[in-house]
Amino acid sequence: MEMVNIKIEGHPYQVEKGLTILEAAQRCGYTIPTLCHFNHGECSRGSCRVCLVEATGARGLVASCVYPISEGMEITISSPKAVSARRTSVELLLSNHSKNCQQCAKNGQCELLHVAKITGARDDMYEGVKTPTTLDKLTPSIIRDTSKCILCGRCVERCKKVQGTGILGFENRGFKTIVGPAYNRSMAESPCILCGQCVNVCPTGALMEKSEIDLVDKARKEGKFIVVQTAPAVRAALGEEFGMKIGTSVTGKMVAALKRLGFNRVYDTNFGADLTIMEEATELLNRIKNGGQLPMITSCSPGWVNYAEYFYGDLLDHLSSCKSPHEMMGAIVKSYFAEKNGLDPKDIFVVSIMPCTAKKYEKERPENANKDGLKDVDAVLTTRELAKLIKRSGIDFVRLPDEEFDQDLLGEYTGAGVIFGVTGGVMEAALRTAYHALTGKEHDLIKFEEVRGFEGVKEASIDMGGTVVKVAVAHGMKNAKPLLDDIRAGKSPYTFIEIMGCPGGCINGGGQPFVKPCFLPNEDPDILDTYREKRAKVLYSEDEKQVVRQSHNNKQIQALYNDYLGEPNGHKAHELLHTSYKARERFPK
């Protein structure tokens, strides 16, 4: 590796050739403030001007996030000229910003306020005209408020480069520039899949989830019987909101907190995941046996389902008809559970704690309701919203004891359910059960290593007692696209495909705690490269700790089928646990 000699603040350093000043400074132990630079140059437009420094050989100050180092370069971060310029840059950004900070959902996690503090930006230095703004609240998932947008482009890059969807873009020019879907349409009237990846990278409150905490408050006031369920990925990240290290499992504390928040039952969506596996594995085997549409594709991720409906409307019969786990759970709570407990389903309020923004939309789909129109799930809170609820209620999360999920009727879950939260997990869980159904035996290793990890597309051939099944796993829409194009062209070699909307799966969902190095002083500098693995590890180790690790061995699932549902994919199961999809117009006129 070729090295170059540079000086920062008069100190000599040797660093790799080809780095930008910002990257080089980071490696040498300096932190230059920045807003538009994110995640190893995933976004780096040099547009925010917050990272200005002095460098020899350059004319004037340079944006360190885009300026490359060269041999002998002397860099000064602390000079009065650079300090003052950085402060001015932030003051100019603030002058075109709606400063209702105390109401802002990003309060406490706003990077603009962070750099304002670091640079010492003064209030109202440049008062004047502001760019005309748009407030888009039309989707159930995401709010876009351009009055808080600083045009850094991080959401644009995430949407286009990482997700491959490209819904957001810059429009107009100069002072009138805004970021939004084409024609500044609402995200509800554009092919936005509502995955929330843009929310995760937005440095300010310009993109946020639509909070449903008030729905839960209302249900409590009305005296509803509230059943709360938590998705597997939530336990792998919730602790981060309370200053715990990334990768800390907080299952027990999360349950303890929920039990102190006035919910009547606290269940794990893992039960719903086990139920999904029973239905999905049966559906897969039936499709194989009866010459049904193959490959079959998983349908747990509502972001992916949205993508399919917008961009691959001709392939919808490849999607499993299974509802997603939390919807199945909701449907069972309002039928089986209600019946067993003598409750009127109308008096039950189901809250799902999800790592996801698209789930908020999913619960509003008319297909996810019973025949009287009663919704399976009434409110979806993201992991971040749950943290807000806990903080608001005066609960000292870190000091909570570990407690257990409620165990009656829907309380048991297996390791297969837990790993649903990470890319490859649904596939692995389904294979465990499908293998058993085909061979009558449990798979020796239990683990199906090939489908684990964070490679964009993973594939495996599994010998199911003589029948070899080819499977593939993709996460993030950009990775899914080639698999889908192959199906469309009639040359897909796979029998079963798992697709999750977010890169890494639900552990990196659009509703998960923000991973922003500037707010994580105790994490390693490479945390953006490692956080997904750290969160995934929480789920895989919880799987390993479970005595029962296959969905079909869940005793309460077996009881549910024996007492109520009958057979997997049977009549009753179809009515409660299955759904349908329809192609959607991308830009409805």
Added chain:
Amino acid sequence: MAKLSSTAVKRVDEIIAEYKDEPTPLMMILSAIQKEFGYIPFEVQEIISEKLGIPVADIYGVVTFYSFFSLKPKGKYVIGVCLGTACYVKGAQQVCDKFSEILGIKPGETTADGLFTIDALRCIGACGIAPAVSINGKVYPKMSVSQVQAVIDEYRALGGAN
């Protein structure tokens, strides 16, 4: 939004096919569309997106960045009044205002009969003949306020005929 006719869609396909193998086809396609249709309809942006694999948001971004592109249909005769520095000091603003006064529209607008659009342009590189006006490619040098009526009459006489 009016639906594109099948002949228009065919023409769009032809234009895309002509340029799609260029290293940066988008600007060329948009320019050709602008020339052909007088504006860049939303449906056309969707078709280009589909064919080139460029998100509609990106295409829309380019269309709204360059003032040369228009999102609304322009008139049959587009009156480009140069307001660049040289033309401006030679009285281009007054010429522009006179066009506005007679046609009853502001720069960027189109007359109700679809005949005229006024475009206020930045320097068109004809400073030697300032103030310059360009109508559908024909350049009128050293325009004065008193000539405006005659120029409009000239095109009115041509009317909507092709």
